Amino acid sequence: MSNSDTTVVICCAGMGTRLGIGTTKALLHIGGKPLIIHQLENLDSYNDVRIVVGYQSDKVIETVNTYRKDVMFCFNNKYQTTSPSMSRVKGAINSKKYILAIDGDVLINPDDFQQMLEINGEYLAVSKKHSEEPDLVTVNNGTAQYFSESGNFEWPGIVKIESENLIKNNGEVENMFPVPAFLIRTRDIDTQDDYDNAIKWFQNGYC
Numbered sequence: 001m002s003n004s005d006t007t008v009v010i011c012c013a014g015m016g017t018r019l020g021i022g023t024t025k026a027l028l029h030i031g032g033k034p035l036i037i038h039q040l041e042n043l044d045s046y047n048d049v050r051i052v053v054g055y056q057s058d059k060v061i062e063t064v065n066t067y068r069k070d071v072m073f074c075f076n077n078k079y080q081t082t083s084p085s086m087s088r089v090k091g092a093i094n095s096k097k098y099i100l101a102i103d104g105d106v107l108i109n110p111d112d113f114q115q116m117l118e119i120n121g122e123y124l125a126v127s128k129k130h131s132e133e134p135d136l137v138t139v140n141n142g143t144a145q146y147f148s149e150s151g152n153f154e155w156p157g158i159v160k161i162e163s164e165n166l167i168k169n170n171g172e173v174e175n176m177f178p179v180p181a182f183l184i185r186t187r188d189i190d191t192q193d194d195y196d197n198a199i200k201w202f203q204n205g206y207c
Contacts (some may be wrong), residue, residue, distance in 0.1 A: 003046045003117065005098055007163070009091030010039060012104035013054030013079035018133070018190050024056045025189050026104035027063060031202050035189070036060065036104060037067050042113040048072075048096060051104075052087035054079025084157065085171030092171075095163045098122070103157030107198050109185035109206040116158075116182055122165075123180045124173065125158035130197070131188040137181075144181040147174060156186040 012026035019025060026036040036051070043049055050072040053060045057075065064071050074090045076082060088101045100117075116125060124144040126137055136151030137144050147155070159173050169175045185206060187198035201207070 005096050006046070006100050006160070007048045007050060007092070007095035007098070008043055008046050009074075009088055009095075009099055009101045010036070010049070010051045010104050011084040011087040011091070011101065011157070012036060012060055013052050013057075013076040013082075013087045014084070014105070015055040015079065016105070019192060019195060021192075024054075024060060024104070026060055027056065028105075028189060028195060030107060030199055034063050035107060036064060038107060039102060039104070040064065040067050040071075042108065042110055042117075044068075045117075050074055050091040050095075052076050052091045054087075083171075088166055088171035092163050092166050097163060098160055099163050099166050100160045101158070101166070103188075105189045106156045106158065107187045107189070107202060108156075108158075111206075112184040112186075116184055119160070119182060121160070121180070122162060122176060123160050123182045124176070125156060125184045125186075126153035126181045127156050127184055127186045127188075129154045130186075131194050132191045134188070139181045142181055143178045146177050153181070153183075154188070156184070156188050158184070158186075 016025040052074045054076045076087045134154040137155045138151045
Protein backbone atom coordinates (compact mmCIF):
# COMPACT_ATOMS: atom_id res chain seq x y z
CA MET A 1 0.00 0.00 0.00
CA SER A 2 1.42 3.39 -1.04
CA ASN A 3 0.97 5.22 2.25
CA SER A 4 4.57 6.08 3.17
CA ASP A 5 4.72 8.96 0.68
CA THR A 6 1.16 10.23 1.15
CA THR A 7 -0.53 12.69 3.49
CA VAL A 8 -4.31 12.35 3.81
CA VAL A 9 -6.28 15.59 4.05
CA ILE A 10 -9.99 15.37 4.92
CA CYS A 11 -11.86 18.61 4.33
CA CYS A 12 -14.50 19.13 7.03
CA ALA A 13 -14.66 22.91 7.41
CA GLY A 14 -17.94 23.63 5.62
CA MET A 15 -21.30 24.53 7.11
CA GLY A 16 -23.44 22.18 5.02
CA THR A 17 -25.94 24.92 4.28
CA ARG A 18 -27.59 23.11 1.36
CA LEU A 19 -28.48 20.25 3.68
CA GLY A 20 -30.22 22.66 6.02
CA ILE A 21 -29.91 20.77 9.32
CA GLY A 22 -27.41 23.00 11.11
CA THR A 23 -24.48 20.62 11.37
CA THR A 24 -21.29 20.08 9.46
CA LYS A 25 -21.76 17.10 7.18
CA ALA A 26 -18.79 15.19 8.60
CA LEU A 27 -20.86 14.63 11.75
CA LEU A 28 -23.92 13.20 10.00
CA HIS A 29 -24.80 9.79 11.37
CA ILE A 30 -25.01 6.84 9.00
CA GLY A 31 -25.49 3.37 10.42
CA GLY A 32 -25.06 4.65 13.97
CA LYS A 33 -21.74 6.46 13.52
CA PRO A 34 -20.58 9.83 12.16
CA LEU A 35 -19.52 10.04 8.54
CA ILE A 36 -15.99 11.12 9.52
CA ILE A 37 -15.54 7.89 11.49
CA HIS A 38 -16.59 5.84 8.44
CA GLN A 39 -13.76 7.56 6.56
CA LEU A 40 -11.17 7.15 9.31
CA GLU A 41 -11.89 3.44 9.65
CA ASN A 42 -10.51 2.99 6.15
CA LEU A 43 -7.34 4.98 6.88
CA ASP A 44 -5.90 3.04 9.82
CA SER A 45 -2.70 2.24 7.93
CA TYR A 46 -1.92 5.94 7.32
CA ASN A 47 0.13 7.73 9.96
CA ASP A 48 -0.21 11.23 8.50
CA VAL A 49 -3.91 12.06 8.53
CA ARG A 50 -5.02 15.68 8.74
CA ILE A 51 -8.53 16.99 9.16
CA VAL A 52 -9.31 20.56 8.17
CA VAL A 53 -11.97 22.00 10.46
CA GLY A 54 -13.92 25.24 10.61
CA TYR A 55 -17.62 25.21 11.39
CA GLN A 56 -18.33 23.30 14.61
CA SER A 57 -14.62 22.53 14.88
CA ASP A 58 -14.85 21.59 18.58
CA LYS A 59 -17.46 18.93 17.86
CA VAL A 60 -15.47 17.48 14.96
CA ILE A 61 -12.28 17.32 17.02
CA GLU A 62 -14.10 15.70 19.94
CA THR A 63 -15.69 13.11 17.66
CA VAL A 64 -12.43 12.25 15.88
CA ASN A 65 -10.57 11.90 19.17
CA THR A 66 -12.96 9.15 20.26
CA TYR A 67 -11.58 7.03 17.40
CA ARG A 68 -7.92 8.01 17.11
CA LYS A 69 -5.77 10.63 18.79
CA ASP A 70 -2.89 10.99 16.35
CA VAL A 71 -4.80 13.05 13.78
CA MET A 72 -3.53 16.55 13.05
CA PHE A 73 -6.19 19.26 12.94
CA CYS A 74 -5.79 22.24 10.61
CA PHE A 75 -8.05 25.28 10.82
CA ASN A 76 -9.76 27.04 7.95
CA ASN A 77 -11.07 30.07 9.80
CA LYS A 78 -12.50 31.52 6.59
CA TYR A 79 -14.81 28.54 6.05
CA GLN A 80 -17.83 30.82 5.50
CA THR A 81 -16.33 32.40 2.39
CA THR A 82 -13.93 29.79 1.00
CA SER A 83 -14.27 26.50 -0.86
CA PRO A 84 -12.68 23.10 -0.14
CA SER A 85 -9.71 24.22 -2.25
CA MET A 86 -8.60 26.48 0.61
CA SER A 87 -8.96 23.62 3.06
CA ARG A 88 -6.76 21.43 0.85
CA VAL A 89 -4.03 24.05 0.97
CA LYS A 90 -4.31 24.38 4.74
CA GLY A 91 -3.85 20.64 5.11
CA ALA A 92 -0.96 20.44 2.65
CA ILE A 93 1.56 22.48 4.62
CA ASN A 94 4.73 20.45 5.32
CA SER A 95 3.10 17.35 3.85
CA LYS A 96 4.59 14.29 2.16
CA LYS A 97 5.14 13.96 -1.61
CA TYR A 98 1.46 13.31 -2.34
CA ILE A 99 -1.79 14.60 -0.92
CA LEU A 100 -4.84 12.35 -0.89
CA ALA A 101 -7.62 14.89 -0.43
CA ILE A 102 -11.08 13.66 0.56
CA ASP A 103 -14.17 15.79 1.08
CA GLY A 104 -15.78 15.19 4.45
CA ASP A 105 -19.26 14.78 2.99
CA VAL A 106 -18.75 11.58 1.00
CA LEU A 107 -19.56 7.98 1.96
CA ILE A 108 -17.26 5.52 0.19
CA ASN A 109 -17.64 1.82 -0.53
CA PRO A 110 -14.98 0.26 1.78
CA ASP A 111 -13.74 -2.26 -0.80
CA ASP A 112 -13.29 0.46 -3.40
CA PHE A 113 -11.66 2.67 -0.77
CA GLN A 114 -8.98 0.07 -0.08
CA GLN A 115 -8.34 -0.50 -3.80
CA MET A 116 -7.96 3.24 -4.25
CA LEU A 117 -5.39 3.47 -1.47
CA GLU A 118 -3.13 1.03 -3.32
CA ILE A 119 -2.81 3.24 -6.41
CA ASN A 120 0.57 4.89 -6.94
CA GLY A 121 0.84 8.37 -8.39
CA GLU A 122 -1.77 10.97 -9.18
CA TYR A 123 -5.41 10.24 -10.01
CA LEU A 124 -8.88 11.71 -9.82
CA ALA A 125 -11.59 9.52 -8.28
CA VAL A 126 -14.87 9.53 -10.20
CA SER A 127 -18.29 7.99 -9.58
CA LYS A 128 -21.35 7.25 -11.62
CA LYS A 129 -23.82 10.13 -11.43
CA HIS A 130 -25.95 9.88 -8.32
CA SER A 131 -26.32 13.17 -6.44
CA GLU A 132 -28.67 16.11 -6.98
CA GLU A 133 -26.01 18.78 -7.49
CA PRO A 134 -22.95 16.96 -8.86
CA ASP A 135 -19.61 18.26 -10.05
CA LEU A 136 -19.33 16.53 -13.41
CA VAL A 137 -16.16 15.44 -15.16
CA THR A 138 -15.60 14.09 -18.65
CA VAL A 139 -13.75 10.76 -18.72
CA ASN A 140 -12.45 9.09 -21.89
CA ASN A 141 -10.58 5.77 -21.96
CA GLY A 142 -9.90 5.83 -18.24
CA THR A 143 -8.58 9.38 -18.24
CA ALA A 144 -10.29 12.37 -16.62
CA GLN A 145 -10.18 15.16 -19.20
CA TYR A 146 -11.93 18.21 -17.69
CA PHE A 147 -14.83 19.39 -15.55
CA SER A 148 -17.96 20.06 -17.58
CA GLU A 149 -21.72 20.41 -17.08
CA SER A 150 -22.08 17.65 -19.67
CA GLY A 151 -19.55 15.32 -18.04
CA ASN A 152 -20.28 11.60 -18.00
CA PHE A 153 -19.12 11.00 -14.41
CA GLU A 154 -19.39 12.73 -11.06
CA TRP A 155 -16.44 13.94 -9.01
CA PRO A 156 -16.94 13.04 -5.33
CA GLY A 157 -14.22 15.40 -4.14
CA ILE A 158 -11.45 12.80 -3.93
CA VAL A 159 -8.07 13.36 -5.57
CA LYS A 160 -4.46 12.27 -5.16
CA ILE A 161 -2.06 14.92 -6.31
CA GLU A 162 1.56 15.91 -5.74
CA SER A 163 1.73 18.35 -2.85
CA GLU A 164 3.73 20.88 -4.86
CA ASN A 165 1.11 20.87 -7.61
CA LEU A 166 -1.72 21.31 -5.13
CA ILE A 167 -0.13 24.23 -3.33
CA LYS A 168 1.02 25.88 -6.58
CA ASN A 169 -2.56 25.79 -7.87
CA ASN A 170 -4.13 27.05 -4.62
CA GLY A 171 -5.87 23.77 -3.92
CA GLU A 172 -7.64 23.61 -7.27
CA VAL A 173 -7.32 20.44 -9.32
CA GLU A 174 -8.26 21.66 -12.82
CA ASN A 175 -4.66 22.13 -13.89
CA MET A 176 -3.79 18.46 -13.33
CA PHE A 177 -5.94 17.34 -16.30
CA PRO A 178 -5.59 15.03 -18.11
CA VAL A 179 -5.09 12.60 -15.25
CA PRO A 180 -5.89 8.91 -14.65
CA ALA A 181 -9.43 8.36 -13.40
CA PHE A 182 -10.35 5.77 -10.78
CA LEU A 183 -13.97 4.65 -10.70
CA ILE A 184 -15.21 4.39 -7.14
CA ARG A 185 -18.64 3.81 -5.62
CA THR A 186 -19.62 6.74 -3.42
CA ARG A 187 -22.53 8.81 -2.21
CA ASP A 188 -22.05 12.57 -1.91
CA ILE A 189 -24.23 14.33 0.62
CA ASP A 190 -25.25 17.87 -0.31
CA THR A 191 -29.03 17.82 0.11
CA GLN A 192 -31.58 16.02 2.28
CA ASP A 193 -32.38 13.65 -0.58
CA ASP A 194 -28.67 12.87 -0.93
CA TYR A 195 -28.53 12.10 2.79
CA ASP A 196 -31.56 9.82 2.62
CA ASN A 197 -30.10 8.02 -0.39
CA ALA A 198 -26.74 7.58 1.35
CA ILE A 199 -28.44 5.94 4.32
CA LYS A 200 -30.34 3.55 2.06
CA TRP A 201 -27.17 2.80 0.10
CA PHE A 202 -25.34 1.95 3.32
CA GLN A 203 -28.21 -0.26 4.52
CA ASN A 204 -28.08 -2.12 1.18
CA GLY A 205 -24.41 -2.97 1.68
CA TYR A 206 -23.01 -0.10 -0.40
CA CYS A 207 -24.77 -1.47 -3.48
